[in-house]
Amino acid sequence: MKTRNWLIGIGLVCLTACADTKSGDVSGRFDADEALAYCDAQVRRTLDELAQRDGGVDYTMMPRNIADSASHWYCSKVTKDEWCAGFWPGILWYDYEYTNDPAIRQEAEKFTASLEYLTYEPAYDHDLGFLMFCSYGNGYRLTRNESYRQAILRSAEALSALFNPKVGTMLSWPRNVAMFGGHNTIMDNMINLEMLFWAAKNGGDKKLYDMAVSHADTTMKYHFRPDYTSYHVAVYDTLTGEFVKGVTHQGYDDNSMWARGQAWAIYGYTVVYRETKEPRFLDFVQKVADVYLEHLPDDYVPYWDFNDPAIPYAPRDASAACVVASALLELSGYVSPEKGQEYKKAAVCMLESLSSDKYRSGKSKPAFLLHSTGNYPSHSEIDAAIIYADYYYIEALMRLKQMKQMKS
Known part of the structure; x- marks a missing residue:
């Protein structure tokens, strides 16, 4: 297998070093409240910036990224093909959960409402889960607004139309079937299973649960190499359902470990175990997480692809670190106490690095974090502040804060 130029041993040494600097419960050594207060300040900066634009706040325009050379948010229109449009409303809901500020809730409601029309449309692609569950999902969790529940149920039903029973997974990109030569399923799709699981137990069709489990099982079988690193894209014969090949779209090459793809896998299978309690998923997600952890650089923030020869x-890619930190905090509660402490320590190490001056945007930009990579092969969003990094960062911080509260 080519391009396996692993940073041998570095990750394991750094894991030990980070753990050695702490004793007992490491969550007590990292100030999640300070980091959340920083996020709140940046949220308010962003709201002020949006309000000062010509015409005031346009609730259909969502913060997407800030280039390395820029100081202000580039915003993108809420459309069916703008997969990042749900993250900013989700950030606002998390900030409201932290602050309990009714003004933040009002902004969250207004930005969330701009996505509603998508719930009446056929699914354009798998990203409907990102769009609707980060926004409406968090909104419903905090408010129990019945209209939000209905919006999620409509979205889950629309997403289920992409499921191919011959293959056993959802089609990720209908527009790219010809390009890949068949039914394509990308690792990112694992995140969208959460909406199907939720809908199945909150008034939706029970078939949604079965689809999500089938997708997870099929992905587990074909989307990973023997060492538990993942392909970005699995291609299947649309008619027979047979696996054709594993390739990349955003990674270094077909056999490399694209950092955010592995992050999606860790997060996705953590959710699948939570929803199914099936031991095979818990065993599997630990293997997927461990290979990621074993090869991290010394600050716990991965390079955009673990096999890029330019390392x-x-x-x-700070965004990958945010996704994994959030996932590991949840996963730490499902595994043995020893393994749970290992995962929790790793997550806190990630958050410590991300909260340092090296990765915080600080006064330079109204985003939370710097140094994420969107789509390196397409020369898009390289070394940028990206909205989904901020979303999973504040989610991880809220999870850590809640874990600490539960112990006190």
Whole structure:
């Protein structure tokens, strides 16, 4: 297998070093409240910036990224093909959960409402889960607004139309079937299973649960190499359902471990175990997480692809670190106490690095974090502040804060 230029041993040494600097419960050594207060300040900066634009706040325009050379948010229109449109409303809901500020809730409601029309449309692609569950899902969790529940149920039903029973997974990109030569399923799709699981137990069709489990099982069988690293894209014969090949779309090459793809897998299978309690998923997600952890650089923030030969001069991907930190905090509660402490320590190490001056945007930009990589092969969003990094960062911080509260 080519391009396996692992940073041998570095990740394991750094894991030990980070753990050695702490004793007992490491969550007590990291100030999640300070980090959340920083996020709140940046949220308010963003709201002020949006309000000061010509015409005031346009609730159909969502913060998407800030280029390395820029100081202000580039915003994108809420459309069916703008997969990031749900993250900013989700951030606002998390900030409201932290602050209990009714003004933040009002902004969250207004930005969330701009997505509603998508719930009446056929699914354009798998990203409907990102769009609707980060926004409406968090909104319903905090408000129990019945209209939000109905919006999620409509979205889950629309998403289920992409499921191919011959293959056993959802089609990720209908527009790219010809390009890949068949039914394509990308690792990112694992995140959208959460909406199907939720809908199945909150008034939706029970078939949604079965589809999600089938997708997870099929992905587990074909989307990973023997060492538990993942392909970005699995391609299947649309008619027979047979696996054709594993390839990349956003990674270094077909056999490399694209950092955010592995992050999606860790997060996705953590959710699948939570919803099914099936031991095979818990065993599997630990293997997927461990290979990621074993090869991290010394600050716990991965390079955009673990096999880029330009390492250590390759770009980092803070967004992957945020996704994994959030996932590991949840996963730490499902595994043995020893393994749980290992995962919790790793997550806190990630958050410590992300909360340092190296990765915080600080006064330079109204985003939370710097140094994420969107789509390196397409030369898009490289070394940028990206909205989904901020979303999973504040989610991880809220999870850590709640874990600490539960212990006190």
